[in-house]
């Protein structure tokens with residue numbers, strides 16, 4: 001574990017510097033092309049309406065009308081958006097019938113979040129997944145996203161990028177573990193997996209890990225450079241907090257969220273590291289954060305059931321007999 005003295009989070013963290021995200025993205029992806037991925041992996045595609053919306057909605061000068069027109073090119077997404085706002089805003093008088101009305105109700109941040117969540121989820125769900133339970137997977141991703149946003153607020157950095165970065169950090173795993181089922185299942189059945197051994201296994205066996213592949217695809221999808229960097233570095237662990245450039249960025253928030261347990265790494269090692277962080281960072285209180293995550297999750301009503309609330313898993317973390325799982329990976333197709 002990196003050493004973070006009690007004062008370090010308050011006084012010794014590097015001051016926030018302007019970040020050249022394009023340069024960091026170039027550095028992160030240097031030498032990697034998607035040609036490294038075996039041809040048997042069927043890489044996911046994201047609807048162009050989703051990537052256009054994600055990119056344009058980050059520009060504050062773009063009108064709601066333009067954003068609505070982008071979404072209206074995708075009938076499935078349009079229908080899902082209208083269904084969502086008509087169920088989430090039951091107090092609004094009358095039916096919401098137009099995309100522009102729906103976007104106006106959700107606001108820019110809420111709209112971007114909805115479009116990315118819905119677009120990514122349908123792109124990944126379109127693939128079979130023999131190893132990963134997709135319902136539990138999306139539930140865990142959303143928890144990590146809310147957790148990451150809370151960390152970003154503590155770090156006084158961009159909370160929305162932190163949310164999206166954490167939400168997307170593992171999106172490529174259902175596809176990789178499905179299309180390379182034999183290789184992944186051999187490893188997952190063989191040992192007590194934690195995130196570090198998992199990414200080490202990927203690098204040794206394949207020459208890449210899912211963070212690299214996910215970042216490379218996200219770049220090809222033209223997602224913002226900050227998100228590409230969040231995905232690329234999400235398994236950097238606590239040491240990212242001492243990085244002069246990224247230590248107080250959404251990348252650090254995303255990396256802390258990756259320490260929460262999930263189907264691939266259901267053990268308690270990540271939670272134990274977060275507990276240790278409490279000792280050196282007074283503002284970081286794991287249970288308080290977990291409680292807030294569970295509350296926000298239910299308020300967000302993105303249509304993804306919270307199958308494994310976070311707080312009970314954090315409370316049970318010290319109990320050797322407790323279950324911190326988030327659903328299990330399947331052992332056979």
Ligand SMILES: [Fe+2]
Pocket residue numbers: 169170210211234235258
């Ligand atoms: Fe991951």
